[in-house]
Amino acid sequence: MTEAAAPLEAAAPYESAAPHATPATGPLDRTGAVSLLARCDELAAYSTLPGGLIRRVYLTDEHRAVNALAAKWMLEAGMRTWQDAAGNQCGRLEGRTPGLPALLLGSHLDTVPAAGRYDGILGVLIAIATVDRIHSSGIDLPFALEVVAFGDEEGTRFGRALLGSRALAGTFDPDWLDLVDEQGITLRDAYTAFGLDPTLETPAPDAVTDASAPTGLAAAARRPDDLVGYLEAHIEQGPYLEEAGHALGIVSSIAGARRFAITVTGQAGHSGTPFDRRHDALAGAAEIVSLIESTARGAGLIATVGHLDVFPNAVNVIPGRVELSLDLRAEFDDDRDRVWQQLGDAMAAVAARRGLTVESRQTHSAPAVACSPRLRAAIETGIRSTGQTDPMLLLSRAGHDGMAVADVTDFAMLFIRCRGGVSHHPDEHVLAEDVAAATDAFEAAVRALVAAHPA
Ligand code: GLV
Ligand code: MN
Ligand code: MN
Numbered sequence: 001m002t003e004a005a006a007p008l009e010a011a012a013p014y015e016s017a018a019p020h021a022t023p024a025t026g027p028l029d030r031t032g033a034v035s036l037l038a039r040c041d042e043l044a045a046y047s048t049l050p051g052g053l054i055r056r057v058y059l060t061d062e063h064r065a066v067n068a069l070a071a072k073w074m075l076e077a078g079m080r081t082w083q084d085a086a087g088n089q090c091g092r093l094e095g096r097t098p099g100l101p102a103l104l105l106g107s108h109l110d111t112v113p114a115a116g117r118y119d120g121i122l123g124v125l126i127a128i129a130t131v132d133r134i135h136s137s138g139i140d141l142p143f144a145l146e147v148v149a150f151g152d153e154e155g156t157r158f159g160r161a162l163l164g165s166r167a168l169a170g171t172f173d174p175d176w177l178d179l180v181d182e183q184g185i186t187l188r189d190a191y192t193a194f195g196l197d198p199t200l201e202t203p204a205p206d207a208v209t210d211a212s213a214p215t216g217l218a219a220a221a222r223r224p225d226d227l228v229g230y231l232e233a234h235i236e237q238g239p240y241l242e243e244a245g246h247a248l249g250i251v252s253s254i255a256g257a258r259r260f261a262i263t264v265t266g267q268a269g270h271s272g273t274p275f276d277r278r279h280d281a282l283a284g285a286a287e288i289v290s291l292i293e294s295t296a297r298g299a300g301l302i303a304t305v306g307h308l309d310v311f312p313n314a315v316n317v318i319p320g321r322v323e324l325s326l327d328l329r330a331e332f333d334d335d336r337d338r339v340w341q342q343l344g345d346a347m348a349a350v351a352a353r354r355g356l357t358v359e360s361r362q363t364h365s366a367p368a369v370a371c372s373p374r375l376r377a378a379i380e381t382g383i384r385s386t387g388q389t390d391p392m393l394l395l396s397r398a399g400h401d402g403m404a405v406a407d408v409t410d411f412a413m414l415f416i417r418c419r420g421g422v423s424h425h426p427d428e429h430v431l432a433e434d435v436a437a438a439t440d441a442f443e444a445a446v447r448a449l450v451a452a453h454p455a
Contacts, residue, residue, distance in 0.1 A: 033436035036125050043069065043109065044117040053426065054115040058152035058163060059087055059190040066109045070149045073128050078135035079147065086167030086220040087151040087194055093131050095141035102144040103228040103449060104409070105130060105442075108153035108164065108401055116428020118235050118418065122435065124149040126233040130443045142453040143228045145446070150401045157181045157190075159261075159363050165404035170221030174200050191217065227409035228449070229375050230402060233442050234413060235430060237398040239421030247434040248383045248441055249392040250376055251413035254403050255302075255329040256336050256368035262360045264288065264351070268312060268320025279355040282310055282319035288358070291346050292326060299339045301330035302397055326360075331395050333367050366403045375412030375445075378452070382414065382445030386437045398423070414442055 046062040046069075049055040056062045067089040071081040074091030081091045089109070092102065107123025127147045134145065148168065155161030158179040166172045177188040177198055191198035199216040236242075241249050266279035289305045296303035307325035326343075330336035344360070351358040383391040394415055402411035416438045419429040 029439065030432055030436045032129065033432040033439065036122075036129055036435055036439070037430070037432060039073065039125050040117045040121050043121050047111075049114065053113075054111050054117060055113040055156070056109070056111045056115075057154075057157035058110055059157070059187075059194040059196075063087065063110065063151055064194070067149065067151070070109065070124060070128070073125075074131075074147055077128050077132035079131060084168070084220040085196060085217050086164050086172070087191075087196060088164045088168060088220065089149040089151070091128070091131070091147045093135055093141070093145045095144045100142070100144050101226050101228050102146040103446065104146050104148055104230040104405070105232070105446070106146075106148035106150065106230070106401070107232050107234055108150035110150070110152050110154050110156065110164075112154050112156050112424045114426060116423055116425055118428050118430055119237065119423050120150075120153055120234070122235060122416070122430065123233045126435070126439050126442050127231075129439050130446060133439075133443050134446060139447070139450065142450060142455065148401075153399070153401050155364065158187050159259075161257075161259075161364055161399060162366065162401060162404040163187075165401035167217060167220040168222055169404045169407040170218070171404065171407050172200065172217060172221075222408055224408050228453075229372065229409050230405045230411040231375060231379070231442065231445060232400060232402055232411065232413045233438050234396075234398075234400060234415060235418040235423060235428065236394065236415040236421065237396075237418065237423035238394070240394055241392065241415060241417035242419065242421065244392055246388060246392055247417050247431075247437045248386065248388055249394045249415040249417075250379050250383065251371050251396050251415055252376075252393045253331065253368055253370040254396045254398075254400055254413075255331050256333040257327060257329045257364065257366050257399050258336060258340060258362060259328070259364035260326040260340075260360045261363050262288070262324050262326055262347070262358065264322045264324070264356055264358050266320055266354070266356045267318070269318045271316040271318060273318060278318055280318050281322045281356060284350055284354045284356045284358075285319075285322040285324055287350050287354075288347050289324070291350065292343060295343055295346065296328065296339060299330075299335060299342075301328070301335055301339060303328045303339075325363075329397055329399075331368060336368075366399060369403045369406045369411075371402070371412040372410030375410050375449070378445040378448040379412050379414050379441070381448040382441035382443070385444035386440050388437070414438060414445065 046065045047054045070089045074081045079091030079093050105127035108120035150164035152163040179187045188198045197216050200218045264281045264285045266281035292303045304327045309323040310319045311321040347358045
Protein backbone atom coordinates (compact mmCIF):
# COMPACT_ATOMS: atom_id res chain seq x y z
CA MET A 1 0.00 0.00 0.00
CA THR A 2 3.01 2.31 -0.16
CA GLU A 3 1.89 3.56 -3.54
CA ALA A 4 -1.56 4.41 -2.22
CA ALA A 5 0.08 6.66 0.33
CA ALA A 6 2.11 8.57 -2.27
CA PRO A 7 1.22 12.24 -2.69
CA LEU A 8 -1.35 13.00 -5.35
CA GLU A 9 0.12 14.08 -8.62
CA ALA A 10 -1.08 14.64 -12.14
CA ALA A 11 -1.92 11.53 -14.14
CA ALA A 12 0.92 11.00 -16.58
CA PRO A 13 0.17 11.57 -20.26
CA TYR A 14 -0.24 8.41 -22.31
CA GLU A 15 3.22 8.68 -23.89
CA SER A 16 4.79 8.16 -20.48
CA ALA A 17 2.67 5.08 -19.75
CA ALA A 18 5.45 2.98 -21.25
CA PRO A 19 4.32 -0.40 -19.83
CA HIS A 20 1.41 -0.34 -22.29
CA ALA A 21 3.68 -0.03 -25.27
CA THR A 22 6.14 -2.94 -25.06
CA PRO A 23 6.16 -5.69 -27.74
CA ALA A 24 3.41 -8.31 -28.04
CA THR A 25 3.83 -11.37 -25.86
CA GLY A 26 1.70 -14.21 -27.10
CA PRO A 27 -1.61 -15.21 -28.53
CA LEU A 28 -3.56 -12.46 -26.78
CA ASP A 29 -4.66 -9.37 -28.70
CA ARG A 30 -2.17 -7.06 -27.09
CA THR A 31 -2.48 -4.50 -29.88
CA GLY A 32 -6.21 -4.26 -29.22
CA ALA A 33 -5.49 -3.87 -25.51
CA VAL A 34 -3.05 -1.03 -26.14
CA SER A 35 -5.71 0.75 -28.25
CA LEU A 36 -8.24 0.17 -25.50
CA LEU A 37 -5.88 1.68 -22.93
CA ALA A 38 -5.36 4.66 -25.24
CA ARG A 39 -9.14 5.18 -25.06
CA CYS A 40 -8.89 5.22 -21.25
CA ASP A 41 -6.31 7.98 -21.66
CA GLU A 42 -8.60 9.85 -24.03
CA LEU A 43 -11.45 9.72 -21.51
CA ALA A 44 -9.10 10.85 -18.72
CA ALA A 45 -8.85 14.25 -20.41
CA TYR A 46 -12.49 15.02 -19.47
CA SER A 47 -12.03 16.34 -15.97
CA THR A 48 -12.97 19.27 -13.77
CA LEU A 49 -9.56 19.26 -12.07
CA PRO A 50 -6.50 21.04 -13.47
CA GLY A 51 -3.03 19.62 -14.03
CA GLY A 52 -4.04 16.24 -15.43
CA LEU A 53 -5.89 15.12 -12.29
CA ILE A 54 -9.16 13.34 -13.01
CA ARG A 55 -12.51 14.21 -11.46
CA ARG A 56 -15.58 13.55 -13.57
CA VAL A 57 -18.97 13.53 -11.93
CA TYR A 58 -22.62 12.96 -12.70
CA LEU A 59 -24.67 15.32 -14.91
CA THR A 60 -21.87 17.68 -15.89
CA ASP A 61 -20.37 18.81 -19.20
CA GLU A 62 -17.64 16.20 -18.73
CA HIS A 63 -20.27 13.50 -18.25
CA ARG A 64 -21.98 14.61 -21.45
CA ALA A 65 -18.66 14.58 -23.33
CA VAL A 66 -17.63 11.06 -22.28
CA ASN A 67 -21.10 9.75 -23.06
CA ALA A 68 -20.73 11.16 -26.58
CA LEU A 69 -17.35 9.51 -27.00
CA ALA A 70 -18.61 6.18 -25.65
CA ALA A 71 -21.62 6.44 -27.98
CA LYS A 72 -19.28 6.95 -30.95
CA TRP A 73 -17.30 3.83 -30.01
CA MET A 74 -20.51 1.86 -29.45
CA LEU A 75 -21.75 2.86 -32.91
CA GLU A 76 -18.43 1.80 -34.46
CA ALA A 77 -18.83 -1.55 -32.68
CA GLY A 78 -22.17 -2.11 -34.46
CA MET A 79 -24.55 -0.92 -31.76
CA ARG A 80 -27.58 1.34 -31.82
CA THR A 81 -27.05 3.94 -29.11
CA TRP A 82 -29.06 6.15 -26.77
CA GLN A 83 -28.66 7.94 -23.47
CA ASP A 84 -31.24 6.65 -21.01
CA ALA A 85 -33.49 8.78 -18.82
CA ALA A 86 -30.91 8.81 -16.00
CA GLY A 87 -27.95 9.82 -18.19
CA ASN A 88 -26.50 6.30 -18.57
CA GLN A 89 -25.01 5.83 -22.04
CA CYS A 90 -26.35 2.66 -23.67
CA GLY A 91 -25.71 0.70 -26.85
CA ARG A 92 -27.49 -2.36 -28.21
CA LEU A 93 -26.63 -5.11 -30.65
CA GLU A 94 -29.78 -7.04 -31.56
CA GLY A 95 -29.86 -10.81 -31.31
CA ARG A 96 -31.09 -13.11 -34.06
CA THR A 97 -34.43 -11.29 -34.00
CA PRO A 98 -35.04 -7.72 -32.84
CA GLY A 99 -36.39 -7.13 -29.34
CA LEU A 100 -34.99 -10.19 -27.55
CA PRO A 101 -34.04 -9.89 -23.86
CA ALA A 102 -30.56 -8.45 -23.43
CA LEU A 103 -27.40 -9.49 -21.65
CA LEU A 104 -26.06 -6.24 -20.16
CA LEU A 105 -22.32 -5.60 -20.16
CA GLY A 106 -20.73 -2.53 -18.64
CA SER A 107 -19.41 -0.42 -15.82
CA HIS A 108 -19.23 3.32 -15.04
CA LEU A 109 -17.63 6.45 -16.52
CA ASP A 110 -17.76 8.71 -13.44
CA THR A 111 -14.83 9.02 -11.04
CA VAL A 112 -13.79 9.98 -7.54
CA PRO A 113 -11.69 13.16 -7.15
CA ALA A 114 -8.04 12.68 -8.20
CA ALA A 115 -8.99 9.33 -9.68
CA GLY A 116 -7.13 6.75 -11.67
CA ARG A 117 -8.06 6.18 -15.29
CA TYR A 118 -9.31 2.58 -15.12
CA ASP A 119 -11.82 2.22 -12.27
CA GLY A 120 -15.10 1.73 -14.16
CA ILE A 121 -13.77 3.13 -17.43
CA LEU A 122 -11.84 -0.02 -18.32
CA GLY A 123 -14.95 -2.16 -17.83
CA VAL A 124 -16.98 0.00 -20.19
CA LEU A 125 -14.30 -0.25 -22.85
CA ILE A 126 -13.89 -4.02 -22.45
CA ALA A 127 -17.66 -4.34 -22.86
CA ILE A 128 -17.60 -2.29 -26.07
CA ALA A 129 -14.62 -4.27 -27.41
CA THR A 130 -16.44 -7.52 -26.62
CA VAL A 131 -19.55 -6.47 -28.54
CA ASP A 132 -17.32 -5.29 -31.39
CA ARG A 133 -15.69 -8.71 -31.62
CA ILE A 134 -18.96 -10.60 -31.38
CA HIS A 135 -20.56 -8.36 -33.97
CA SER A 136 -17.61 -8.85 -36.35
CA SER A 137 -17.72 -12.62 -35.90
CA GLY A 138 -21.35 -12.72 -37.07
CA ILE A 139 -22.25 -15.28 -34.38
CA ASP A 140 -25.95 -16.16 -34.06
CA LEU A 141 -27.09 -14.51 -30.81
CA PRO A 142 -30.06 -15.97 -28.91
CA PHE A 143 -30.28 -12.71 -26.93
CA ALA A 144 -29.32 -9.10 -27.53
CA LEU A 145 -26.17 -7.56 -26.11
CA GLU A 146 -26.29 -4.15 -24.50
CA VAL A 147 -23.47 -2.05 -23.13
CA VAL A 148 -24.31 0.33 -20.30
CA ALA A 149 -21.86 3.06 -19.30
CA PHE A 150 -23.30 4.10 -15.95
CA GLY A 151 -23.28 7.82 -15.15
CA ASP A 152 -22.89 7.65 -11.39
CA GLU A 153 -21.40 4.77 -9.48
CA GLU A 154 -19.09 6.65 -7.12
CA GLY A 155 -21.55 9.12 -5.62
CA THR A 156 -18.89 11.85 -5.75
CA ARG A 157 -21.21 14.75 -6.61
CA PHE A 158 -24.30 14.08 -4.51
CA GLY A 159 -22.82 11.87 -1.79
CA ARG A 160 -25.04 8.92 -2.72
CA ALA A 161 -23.53 6.16 -4.85
CA LEU A 162 -25.07 4.07 -7.65
CA LEU A 163 -27.58 6.68 -8.85
CA GLY A 164 -27.29 5.55 -12.48
CA SER A 165 -27.62 1.84 -11.74
CA ARG A 166 -30.40 2.37 -9.18
CA ALA A 167 -32.38 4.19 -11.89
CA LEU A 168 -31.80 1.28 -14.27
CA ALA A 169 -32.88 -1.21 -11.59
CA GLY A 170 -36.04 0.79 -10.88
CA THR A 171 -35.04 1.36 -7.25
CA PHE A 172 -34.40 5.09 -7.45
CA ASP A 173 -35.82 6.77 -4.33
CA PRO A 174 -37.68 10.04 -5.12
CA ASP A 175 -36.22 11.57 -1.92
CA TRP A 176 -32.80 11.53 -3.59
CA LEU A 177 -33.96 14.31 -5.93
CA ASP A 178 -33.49 16.69 -2.97
CA LEU A 179 -29.81 15.77 -2.49
CA VAL A 180 -27.52 18.74 -3.05
CA ASP A 181 -23.99 19.04 -4.40
CA GLU A 182 -21.25 21.30 -3.01
CA GLN A 183 -22.71 24.25 -4.94
CA GLY A 184 -26.15 23.69 -3.42
CA ILE A 185 -27.58 22.41 -6.72
CA THR A 186 -30.22 19.75 -6.18
CA LEU A 187 -30.11 16.48 -8.05
CA ARG A 188 -33.52 17.44 -9.44
CA ASP A 189 -32.13 20.65 -10.95
CA ALA A 190 -29.01 18.88 -12.18
CA TYR A 191 -31.19 16.44 -14.16
CA THR A 192 -33.08 19.34 -15.68
CA ALA A 193 -29.87 21.22 -16.55
CA PHE A 194 -28.57 18.02 -18.20
CA GLY A 195 -31.72 17.93 -20.36
CA LEU A 196 -33.37 15.08 -18.46
CA ASP A 197 -36.80 14.98 -16.86
CA PRO A 198 -36.54 14.30 -13.10
CA THR A 199 -40.16 13.20 -12.67
CA LEU A 200 -40.63 9.62 -11.58
CA GLU A 201 -43.61 8.31 -13.50
CA THR A 202 -44.25 4.74 -14.52
CA PRO A 203 -42.88 4.29 -18.02
CA ALA A 204 -44.88 3.03 -20.95
CA PRO A 205 -44.15 -0.68 -21.48
CA ASP A 206 -42.02 -0.11 -24.60
CA ALA A 207 -40.21 2.99 -23.32
CA VAL A 208 -37.04 1.45 -22.01
CA THR A 209 -34.85 1.32 -25.09
CA ASP A 210 -36.30 4.13 -27.15
CA ALA A 211 -34.78 7.60 -26.99
CA SER A 212 -38.04 9.15 -28.12
CA ALA A 213 -40.04 7.47 -25.35
CA PRO A 214 -41.40 9.28 -22.27
CA THR A 215 -38.57 11.16 -20.60
CA GLY A 216 -39.35 10.77 -16.88
CA LEU A 217 -36.57 9.25 -14.80
CA ALA A 218 -38.61 6.10 -14.30
CA ALA A 219 -38.20 5.36 -18.01
CA ALA A 220 -34.61 4.31 -17.24
CA ALA A 221 -35.92 1.31 -15.29
CA ARG A 222 -35.51 -2.08 -16.91
CA ARG A 223 -37.85 -5.02 -16.50
CA PRO A 224 -36.45 -8.39 -15.38
CA ASP A 225 -38.13 -10.11 -18.34
CA ASP A 226 -36.13 -7.94 -20.73
CA LEU A 227 -32.80 -9.00 -19.24
CA VAL A 228 -30.59 -12.09 -19.37
CA GLY A 229 -28.11 -10.82 -16.76
CA TYR A 230 -25.32 -8.30 -16.22
CA LEU A 231 -21.58 -8.89 -16.57
CA GLU A 232 -18.94 -6.41 -15.50
CA ALA A 233 -15.15 -6.38 -15.85
CA HIS A 234 -13.32 -4.21 -13.31
CA ILE A 235 -9.86 -3.72 -11.86
CA GLU A 236 -9.53 -5.59 -8.57
CA GLN A 237 -8.79 -2.53 -6.38
CA GLY A 238 -7.02 -4.93 -4.04
CA PRO A 239 -3.69 -6.75 -3.93
CA TYR A 240 -4.70 -10.39 -4.03
CA LEU A 241 -4.46 -11.20 -7.76
CA GLU A 242 -1.06 -9.55 -7.97
CA GLU A 243 0.17 -11.37 -4.87
CA ALA A 244 -0.97 -14.69 -6.35
CA GLY A 245 0.52 -13.91 -9.78
CA HIS A 246 -2.88 -14.15 -11.49
CA ALA A 247 -4.05 -11.76 -14.22
CA LEU A 248 -7.77 -12.43 -13.69
CA GLY A 249 -10.17 -13.53 -10.97
CA ILE A 250 -13.84 -14.24 -10.32
CA VAL A 251 -15.85 -12.12 -7.89
CA SER A 252 -17.81 -14.13 -5.33
CA SER A 253 -19.81 -11.25 -3.87
CA ILE A 254 -19.69 -7.54 -3.16
CA ALA A 255 -19.36 -6.35 0.42
CA GLY A 256 -22.31 -4.53 1.96
CA ALA A 257 -21.65 -0.85 2.62
CA ARG A 258 -23.12 1.88 4.76
CA ARG A 259 -22.03 5.51 4.77
CA PHE A 260 -22.67 8.11 7.41
CA ALA A 261 -22.24 11.86 7.85
CA ILE A 262 -21.11 12.37 11.44
CA THR A 263 -21.12 15.76 13.15
CA VAL A 264 -19.12 16.34 16.33
CA THR A 265 -20.07 19.57 18.07
CA GLY A 266 -18.16 21.22 20.90
CA GLN A 267 -17.40 24.81 21.77
CA ALA A 268 -15.22 27.07 19.63
CA GLY A 269 -12.95 29.35 21.63
CA HIS A 270 -9.63 31.10 22.04
CA SER A 271 -6.52 28.90 21.73
CA GLY A 272 -5.40 30.34 25.07
CA THR A 273 -8.20 28.43 26.84
CA PRO A 274 -6.82 25.86 29.37
CA PHE A 275 -7.28 22.22 28.41
CA ASP A 276 -9.67 21.46 31.25
CA ARG A 277 -12.09 24.16 30.00
CA ARG A 278 -12.17 23.03 26.39
CA HIS A 279 -14.77 21.13 24.37
CA ASP A 280 -12.57 20.57 21.35
CA ALA A 281 -14.57 18.98 18.54
CA LEU A 282 -11.48 18.05 16.53
CA ALA A 283 -9.72 16.33 19.44
CA GLY A 284 -12.95 14.35 19.94
CA ALA A 285 -13.22 13.60 16.23
CA ALA A 286 -9.61 12.39 16.16
CA GLU A 287 -10.40 9.96 18.95
CA ILE A 288 -13.47 8.81 17.05
CA VAL A 289 -11.48 8.26 13.83
CA SER A 290 -9.01 6.14 15.73
CA LEU A 291 -11.83 4.21 17.42
CA ILE A 292 -13.45 3.54 14.06
CA GLU A 293 -10.21 2.06 12.78
CA SER A 294 -9.52 -0.14 15.80
CA THR A 295 -13.13 -1.34 16.13
CA ALA A 296 -13.46 -2.24 12.45
CA ARG A 297 -10.03 -3.85 12.37
CA GLY A 298 -10.83 -5.89 15.46
CA ALA A 299 -14.06 -7.11 13.88
CA GLY A 300 -12.33 -8.08 10.60
CA LEU A 301 -14.09 -5.55 8.40
CA ILE A 302 -13.10 -2.25 6.89
CA ALA A 303 -13.96 1.36 7.59
CA THR A 304 -12.74 4.63 6.09
CA VAL A 305 -13.02 8.21 7.26
CA GLY A 306 -12.19 10.00 4.02
CA HIS A 307 -13.67 13.45 4.50
CA LEU A 308 -13.29 15.92 7.34
CA ASP A 309 -14.41 19.54 7.63
CA VAL A 310 -13.26 21.55 10.63
CA PHE A 311 -15.04 24.72 11.76
CA PRO A 312 -13.99 27.47 11.96
CA ASN A 313 -10.67 25.96 10.77
CA ALA A 314 -8.43 28.71 12.09
CA VAL A 315 -4.98 28.37 13.64
CA ASN A 316 -5.81 30.12 16.92
CA VAL A 317 -9.38 28.89 17.46
CA ILE A 318 -10.37 25.66 19.22
CA PRO A 319 -12.47 23.71 16.69
CA GLY A 320 -16.14 24.02 17.56
CA ARG A 321 -17.53 21.60 15.03
CA VAL A 322 -16.22 18.78 12.84
CA GLU A 323 -18.08 16.99 10.09
CA LEU A 324 -16.69 13.65 9.00
CA SER A 325 -17.70 10.84 6.71
CA LEU A 326 -17.67 7.15 7.51
CA ASP A 327 -17.72 4.36 4.94
CA LEU A 328 -18.21 0.94 6.57
CA ARG A 329 -18.02 -2.33 4.61
CA ALA A 330 -18.33 -6.03 5.38
CA GLU A 331 -18.91 -9.31 3.62
CA PHE A 332 -21.98 -9.86 5.78
CA ASP A 333 -24.51 -7.14 6.57
CA ASP A 334 -25.02 -8.40 10.15
CA ASP A 335 -21.34 -7.84 10.98
CA ARG A 336 -21.42 -4.38 9.46
CA ASP A 337 -24.57 -3.41 11.38
CA ARG A 338 -23.25 -4.83 14.67
CA VAL A 339 -20.04 -2.81 14.33
CA TRP A 340 -22.05 0.35 13.60
CA GLN A 341 -23.98 -0.24 16.83
CA GLN A 342 -20.72 -0.65 18.75
CA LEU A 343 -19.35 2.52 17.19
CA GLY A 344 -22.49 4.43 18.15
CA ASP A 345 -21.95 3.49 21.82
CA ALA A 346 -18.23 4.23 21.68
CA MET A 347 -18.75 7.64 20.04
CA ALA A 348 -21.36 8.54 22.66
CA ALA A 349 -18.85 7.67 25.39
CA VAL A 350 -16.19 9.92 23.81
CA ALA A 351 -18.73 12.72 23.51
CA ALA A 352 -19.87 12.38 27.14
CA ARG A 353 -16.29 12.41 28.45
CA ARG A 354 -15.34 15.50 26.43
CA GLY A 355 -18.59 17.46 26.75
CA LEU A 356 -19.37 17.14 23.05
CA THR A 357 -22.39 16.02 21.08
CA VAL A 358 -22.20 13.50 18.24
CA GLU A 359 -24.93 13.16 15.63
CA SER A 360 -24.94 10.83 12.63
CA ARG A 361 -27.03 10.55 9.52
CA GLN A 362 -26.90 7.61 7.10
CA THR A 363 -26.17 8.77 3.54
CA HIS A 364 -25.91 5.42 1.76
CA SER A 365 -26.75 1.81 2.39
CA ALA A 366 -26.25 -1.17 0.11
CA PRO A 367 -26.56 -4.78 1.24
CA ALA A 368 -23.88 -7.34 0.42
CA VAL A 369 -24.76 -9.05 -2.85
CA ALA A 370 -23.65 -12.44 -4.14
CA CYS A 371 -22.84 -13.04 -7.78
CA SER A 372 -25.05 -15.49 -9.64
CA PRO A 373 -23.61 -19.03 -9.86
CA ARG A 374 -24.77 -19.30 -13.51
CA LEU A 375 -22.96 -16.13 -14.59
CA ARG A 376 -19.98 -16.83 -12.33
CA ALA A 377 -19.52 -20.15 -14.11
CA ALA A 378 -19.46 -18.30 -17.45
CA ILE A 379 -16.77 -15.93 -16.11
CA GLU A 380 -14.77 -18.93 -14.93
CA THR A 381 -15.06 -20.56 -18.36
CA GLY A 382 -13.90 -17.27 -19.86
CA ILE A 383 -10.84 -17.07 -17.62
CA ARG A 384 -9.91 -20.71 -18.22
CA SER A 385 -10.15 -20.11 -21.98
CA THR A 386 -7.17 -17.72 -21.66
CA GLY A 387 -5.03 -20.53 -20.29
CA GLN A 388 -5.24 -19.46 -16.65
CA THR A 389 -5.95 -22.47 -14.47
CA ASP A 390 -7.61 -22.41 -11.04
CA PRO A 391 -9.03 -18.87 -11.12
CA MET A 392 -9.25 -17.29 -7.68
CA LEU A 393 -12.58 -16.37 -6.13
CA LEU A 394 -12.47 -12.90 -4.55
CA LEU A 395 -14.77 -10.87 -2.33
CA SER A 396 -15.06 -7.32 -3.65
CA ARG A 397 -14.65 -4.81 -0.86
CA ALA A 398 -15.26 -2.07 -3.39
CA GLY A 399 -18.81 -1.26 -4.43
CA HIS A 400 -19.95 -1.77 -8.02
CA ASP A 401 -22.98 -1.12 -10.19
CA GLY A 402 -23.81 -4.83 -9.96
CA MET A 403 -25.00 -4.22 -6.37
CA ALA A 404 -27.85 -2.15 -7.76
CA VAL A 405 -28.40 -4.10 -10.97
CA ALA A 406 -28.83 -7.26 -8.85
CA ASP A 407 -32.29 -5.97 -7.92
CA VAL A 408 -33.46 -6.49 -11.48
CA THR A 409 -31.27 -9.26 -12.90
CA ASP A 410 -28.43 -11.70 -12.08
CA PHE A 411 -24.89 -10.36 -12.21
CA ALA A 412 -21.28 -11.53 -12.09
CA MET A 413 -17.89 -9.87 -12.32
CA LEU A 414 -14.45 -10.46 -13.75
CA PHE A 415 -11.59 -8.90 -11.79
CA ILE A 416 -8.37 -7.71 -13.44
CA ARG A 417 -5.08 -7.42 -11.57
CA CYS A 418 -4.05 -3.84 -10.84
CA ARG A 419 -0.60 -2.75 -9.73
CA GLY A 420 -0.14 -2.75 -5.97
CA GLY A 421 -3.92 -3.00 -5.56
CA VAL A 422 -3.91 0.80 -5.89
CA SER A 423 -7.15 2.47 -6.96
CA HIS A 424 -8.93 5.80 -6.40
CA HIS A 425 -5.52 7.35 -7.01
CA PRO A 426 -3.73 8.63 -10.12
CA ASP A 427 -1.22 5.75 -9.82
CA GLU A 428 -3.90 3.20 -10.76
CA HIS A 429 -2.27 0.93 -13.34
CA VAL A 430 -3.00 -2.19 -15.38
CA LEU A 431 -0.85 -4.20 -17.76
CA ALA A 432 -1.81 -4.36 -21.42
CA GLU A 433 -1.29 -8.14 -21.26
CA ASP A 434 -3.89 -8.35 -18.51
CA VAL A 435 -6.33 -6.19 -20.43
CA ALA A 436 -5.84 -8.43 -23.47
CA ALA A 437 -6.53 -11.49 -21.33
CA ALA A 438 -9.54 -9.81 -19.70
CA THR A 439 -11.09 -8.92 -23.06
CA ASP A 440 -10.58 -12.48 -24.30
CA ALA A 441 -12.06 -13.88 -21.09
CA PHE A 442 -15.02 -11.51 -21.17
CA GLU A 443 -15.81 -12.39 -24.77
CA ALA A 444 -15.46 -16.10 -23.95
CA ALA A 445 -17.83 -15.66 -21.00
CA VAL A 446 -20.45 -14.14 -23.28
CA ARG A 447 -19.95 -16.95 -25.77
CA ALA A 448 -20.36 -19.50 -22.97
CA LEU A 449 -23.73 -17.92 -22.13
CA VAL A 450 -24.69 -17.98 -25.80
CA ALA A 451 -23.83 -21.69 -25.96
CA ALA A 452 -25.75 -22.47 -22.77
CA HIS A 453 -28.84 -20.46 -23.73
CA PRO A 454 -31.90 -22.50 -24.76
CA ALA A 455 -32.27 -22.26 -28.54
C1 GLV B 1 -16.61 2.63 -5.27
O1 GLV B 1 -15.56 2.49 -5.88
C2 GLV B 1 -16.69 2.31 -3.89
O2 GLV B 1 -16.38 1.15 -3.55
O3 GLV B 1 -17.00 3.19 -3.09
MN1 MN C 1 -14.41 3.48 -7.58
MN1 MN D 1 -15.69 1.25 -10.01
